[in-house]
Amino acid sequence: MTTVASVSEETESSPYALSHLDALESEAVHIFREVAGEFERPVILFSGGKDSIVMLHLALKAFAPAAVPFTLLHVDTGHNFPEVLEYRDRTVERHGLRLHVASVQDYIDRGVLRERPDGTRNPLQTLPLTERIQSERFDAVFGGGRRDEEKARAKERVFSLRDEFSQWDPRRQRPELWQLYNGRHAPGEHVRVFPLSNWTELDVWQYIAREGVELPDIYFAHEREVFQRSNMWLTAGEWGGPKDGETVEKRLVRYRTVGDMSCTGAVDSEATTLDAVITEIAASRLTERGATRADDKMSEAAMEDRKREGYF
Amino acid sequence: MTSTTEPTEPLSVDQLSATTLLRFATAGSVDDGKSTLVGRLLHDSKSILTDQLEAVERASASRGQDTPDLALLTDGLRAEREQGITIDVAYRYFATARRRFILADTPGHVQYTRNMVTGASTADLAVVLVDARNGVIEQTRRHAAVAALLRVPHVVLAVNKMDLVEYKESVFAAIAEEFTAYASELGVPEITAIPISALAGDNVVDPSANMDWYGGPTVLEHLETVPVSHDLAHCHARLPVQYVIRPQTAEHPDYRGYAGQIAAGTFRVGDSVTVLPSGRTTKVAGIDLLGKPVNIAWTPQSVTLLLEDDLDVSRGDLLVPSKDAPPTTQDVEATVCHVADEPLTVGHRVLLKHGTRTVKAIVKDIPSRLTLDDLSMHPHPGRLVANDIGRVKIRTAEPLPLDAYADSRRTGAFILIDPADGTTLTAGMVGESFAAPQPVKDESDDDGWDF
Numbered sequence: 001m002t003t004v005a006s007v008s009e010e011t012e013s014s015p016y017a018l019s020h021l022d023a024l025e026s027e028a029v030h031i032f033r034e035v036a037g038e039f040e041r042p043v044i045l046f047s048g049g050k051d052s053i054v055m056l057h058l059a060l061k062a063f064a065p066a067a068v069p070f071t072l073l074h075v076d077t078g079h080n081f082p083e084v085l086e087y088r089d090r091t092v093e094r095h096g097l098r099l100h101v102a103s104v105q106d107y108i109d110r111g112v113l114r115e116r117p118d119g120t121r122n123p124l125q126t127l128p129l130t131e132r133i134q135s136e137r138f139d140a141v142f143g144g145g146r147r148d149e150e151k152a153r154a155k156e157r158v159f160s161l162r163d164e165f166s167q168w169d170p171r172r173q174r175p176e177l178w179q180l181y182n183g184r185h186a187p188g189e190h191v192r193v194f195p196l197s198n199w200t201e202l203d204v205w206q207y208i209a210r211e212g213v214e215l216p217d218i219y220f221a222h223e224r225e226v227f228q229r230s231n232m233w234l235t236a237g238e239w240g241g242p243k244d245g246e247t248v249e250k251r252l253v254r255y256r257t258v259g260d261m262s263c264t265g266a267v268d269s270e271a272t273t274l275d276a277v278i279t280e281i282a283a284s285r286l287t288e289r290g291a292t293r294a295d296d297k298m299s300e301a302a303m304e305d306r307k308r309e310g311y312f
Numbered sequence: 313m314t315s316t317t318e319p320t321e322p323l324s325v326d327q328l329s330a331t332t333l334l335r336f337a338t339a340g341s342v343d344d345g346k347s348t349l350v351g352r353l354l355h356d357s358k359s360i361l362t363d364q365l366e367a368v369e370r371a372s373a374s375r376g377q378d379t380p381d382l383a384l385l386t387d388g389l390r391a392e393r394e395q396g397i398t399i400d401v402a403y404r405y406f407a408t409a410r411r412r413f414i415l416a417d418t419p420g421h422v423q424y425t426r427n428m429v430t431g432a433s434t435a436d437l438a439v440v441l442v443d444a445r446n447g448v449i450e451q452t453r454r455h456a457a458v459a460a461l462l463r464v465p466h467v468v469l470a471v472n473k474m475d476l477v478e479y480k481e482s483v484f485a486a487i488a489e490e491f492t493a494y495a496s497e498l499g500v501p502e503i504t505a506i507p508i509s510a511l512a513g514d515n516v517v518d519p520s521a522n523m524d525w526y527g528g529p530t531v532l533e534h535l536e537t538v539p540v541s542h543d544l545a546h547c548h549a550r551l552p553v554q555y556v557i558r559p560q561t562a563e564h565p566d567y568r569g570y571a572g573q574i575a576a577g578t579f580r581v582g583d584s585v586t587v588l589p590s591g592r593t594t595k596v597a598g599i600d601l602l603g604k605p606v607n608i609a610w611t612p613q614s615v616t617l618l619l620e621d622d623l624d625v626s627r628g629d630l631l632v633p634s635k636d637a638p639p640t641t642q643d644v645e646a647t648v649c650h651v652a653d654e655p656l657t658v659g660h661r662v663l664l665k666h667g668t669r670t671v672k673a674i675v676k677d678i679p680s681r682l683t684l685d686d687l688s689m690h691p692h693p694g695r696l697v698a699n700d701i702g703r704v705k706i707r708t709a710e711p712l713p714l715d716a717y718a719d720s721r722r723t724g725a726f727i728l729i730d731p732a733d734g735t736t737l738t739a740g741m742v743g744e745s746f747a748a749p750q751p752v753k754d755e756s757d758d759d760g761w762d763f
Contacts, residue, residue: 019331020333200407
């Protein structure tokens with residue numbers, strides 16, 4: 001049979017070929033600058049998780065040597081990892097940014113939201129998020145969502161229109177042609193913007209390695225007291241575990257995603273460096289969310305429904 | 313996840329990073345086996361991970377199917393799952409050791425032309441799928457026409473279901489010949505025909521043992537090796553200014569940079585450039601490539617240009633080489649695809665977004681509507697409805713520096729927006745529809761479509 005290896009020699013050695021990371025970086029920077037040019041009050045959702053860290057890194061590059069012309073917003077579930085909150089605050093301070101925090105705990109204390117029996121607070125983030133968007137009149141909200149994460153996200157636009165209730169209507173999404181993003185919206189509506197739409201988990205990690213971006217320690221292998229629930233290693237803590245029949249053990253683990261403690265699982269790992277993490281991920285046979293996120297396993301249509309309500 | 317074979321040795325980080333990116337689109341219907349082809353590409357390139365496959369197996373079993381239905385990998389929304397159709401463009405991601413892929417997966421039914429146009433607008437390559445038993449049908453011609461209209465540089469004809477025609481070379485050759493003749497006439501620059509069976513896996517990822525007569529690459533081999541960067545020497549250089557960077561800090565008191573993504577060609581320090589639409593000229597004093605100074609930058613890099621003179625440059629302006637500036641005009645003639653549910657009519661007041669500039673405009677005339685199935689032309693339809701392709705004449709409130717879409721996909725394209733609710737109405741391509749082998753007659757002749 002034929003091989004066509006000879007063709008690639010001339011392709012990849014073209015002086016004008018960009019690596020895939022350069023191409024994705026350039027696209028994301030274009031998106032940030034487009035929003036800066038077209039919107040009045042953009043905000044970046046920043047949790048201290050790796051996707052939002054990469055978003056911020058790209059925004060810093062997009063506007064250097066000037067400051068990033070956006071503020072940051074974190075929806076704090078009250079069950080966040082302390083290492084991540086510490087990282088969040090340090091990063092905000094280092095770059096002289098302004099951080100808004102919308103707190104799920106406040107809503108529970110005021111009786112507006114009720115704790116779920118399973119202790120999971122991820123679904124409770126929607127109301128604090130959408131109310132803060134309204135009260136601050138944010139018109140563009142950057143999220144770190146990627147289309148490779150989940151089936152309902154595969155159809156998400158880079159510029160995703162939300163109505164005044166922050167709802168996502170798949171039938172009202174606008175076709176996106178070429179690189180001509182359409183950010184027009186009525187007062188009260190806003191646009192969710194996803195600069196990492198075309199990135200995969202591996203791209204994000206490779207970019208972190210290439211750029212030497214600092215991450216919270218929990219992304220690397222460390223000893224931690226965990227217990228097993230729904231086939232995931234969860235961190236023991238006051239948020240709601242371990243319960244009857246669940247036993248705590250010390251294991252060497254790392255996190256692939258970082259979110260609410262109640263639904264973010266760790267994986268067994270010995271990877272203490274970025275290169276080791278990337279090698280493990282490249283060989284992994286489980287997608288990021290399948291391995292570590294309980295909230296996506298709910299049902300085929302779970303994410304679609306949650307997006308309609310205004311979730312990230 | 314990133315290798316076509318189970319890795320015995322884990323790939324090094326350098327190996328993983330040294331790949332290029334190919335954006336491609338698929339066109340074909342469920343009946344042609346498109347979902348199976350996409351599922352097969354993802355599956356055989358080891359891009360479907362254990363939990364995704366398990367989810368598909370669970371869903372297939374709950375529907376009473378005994379083998380995993382790979383099409384379920386690619387149906388995202390509940391409405392589609394319930395109706396068994398694909399209603400939108402979905403983006404899929406996979407990688408091999410040689411390349412990263414972004415696949416715009418578009419449905420192929422007639423009423424979804426707009427989705428195919430959307431997917432093809434950013435694609436370097438389009439895969440057109442046909443059923444070997446049916447050969448080139450109206451829908452195939454429509455897909456070829458969309459690829460030609462959107463000037464997708466590479467087209468692959470995947471002749472599927474070869475297993476159902478006994479893997480006969482004669483069947484494949486006849487289809488390949490008919491399609492190639494048709495697409496060439498429309499000006500498609502490069503066509504590769506590949507005989508496959510997506511269901512059996514012939515020539516998708518692995519070479520087929522059933523078709524010794526075929527000496528070319530498999531679909532994946534072709535995707536891995538097709539050139540993604542163009543010969544930039546013959547491109548016009550274009551930089552639409554997105555944003556002006558002015559730190560005004562003690563460290564950078566006088567820095568004023570013009571940020572944008574190079575839409576075409578290359579820029580070098582020292583180049584004489586003209587700012588459009590004002591027409592003022594200056595020289596490139598420096599280029600910042602995301603924080604690092606460079607002497608040369610090219611499409612699609614996002615850069616910041618520093619200019620020698622203090623000119624009035626702002627978002628919406630276009631920086632071009634002084635010796636290669638496009639004409640500016642307020643009269644736009646273009647081929648469009650209407651993408652909104654509300655029709656486009658003569659007299660319609662719209663916004664036109666071109667590059668980084670959005671201007672008021674009015675639809676002056678709709679000279680013709682084009683039927684893609686047979687390329688027949690209908691003069692003066694008065695309006696275009698969703699999925700219609702047609703010619704329009706538009707008058708803009710301000711002059712725009714327009715390239716022909718044939719010369720520059722990014723600076724020859726525009727969208728029309730409804731000023732009332734912001735809906736994206738229409739996708740437009742400046743200039744002639746197809747790359748014509750012979751000179752095209754004057755547009756005002758309404759006696760037929762010319763190639």
